[in-house]
Amino acid sequence: MNTFTAEHTPASIVKTFPQASDLFKKHTIDFCCGGDKPLKESFKDQNLPEEEILTELNTAYKEWKKEDHDIIDWDAVPLSKLVDHITNTHHAYLEQELPALGEFVTKIFRVHGARHPHLKELHRLYNEFKVEMEEHTIKEDNEVFPLIKEYEKNPSDELLQKIRVANGDLEDEHDATGDLIKQMRSITNGFEIPVDACGSYRMTYARLAELEENTFQHIHLENNILFKRL
Structure with a gap:
């Protein structure tokens, strides 16, 4: 089962999985200025292959989770x-x-x-x-x-x-x-x-x-x- 779906926003995904920014940049998906709209809108507006990108995203995330990462939770820091x-x-x-x-x-x-x-x-x-x-x-x-x-x-x-x-x-x-x-x-x-x-x-x-x-x-x-x- 996929962790990330087309209902997730690029901004929320990058907060959880920072390396997703590389994938979004490759596919010209905005995760900063327009990052608070669901991925499905980018897929539709830019005619992007939804299943292919979601598979790539979730596969990369699963591999990334196997490693140790020192991620700062910026929502929690002063x-x-x-x-x-x-x-x-x-x-x-x-x-x-x-x-x-x-x-x-x-x-x-x-x-x-x-x-x-x-x-x-x-x-x-x-x-x-x-x-x-x-x-x-x-x-x-x-x-x-x-x-x-x-x-x-x-x-x-x-x-x-x-x-x-x-x-x-x-x-x-x-x-x-x-x-x-x-x-x-x-x-x-x-x-x-x-x-x-x-x-x-x-x-x-x-x-x-x-x-x-x-x-x-x-x-x-x-x-x-x-x-x-x-």
Whole structure:
């Protein structure tokens, strides 16, 4: 009997089985911004093979369960610990990676843009994503996360309502940045490296794929765990 069915949401599955995010990414199933709708909707909307994917998912989960895993139950840890994890893991990564990767995105556009016209659009999308994420993380670090930590110490209905309003804006921003990185994946054919790619080209695509993974995990932690708890 399958553990996961088409009635489960991608977000709930990833909370139980984190490696499911790899499978969902492979099949372009959203587990972060749109992760709270049942799998059956993704199967229908994207015309995906339901039985095949569910079999793959449940087989991988059974194999994964045979191993020892140190999984953190983010629904149970203090809110301040979850906020610190997001800041120290995802925000710190973006602070270092966004400027550095941006230089490579610009470089391959300058060198290869004439032969690979999609690099012009990639350059535009990346820089829009970079600005959005920088402004987003600053807002979280300076405004929203301190409110959450204060609420944990001194809970009140007034403070909770203020946080919920702020979180609504953040979720809208998540949708926007999630769409941008999905567009980057689409125009690069899943970050598929061209046969004539140089070392910089290959490294840029590899780092974009890593950025995508980090971003989806980041949004998942906020939308489907942190904000839901509030």
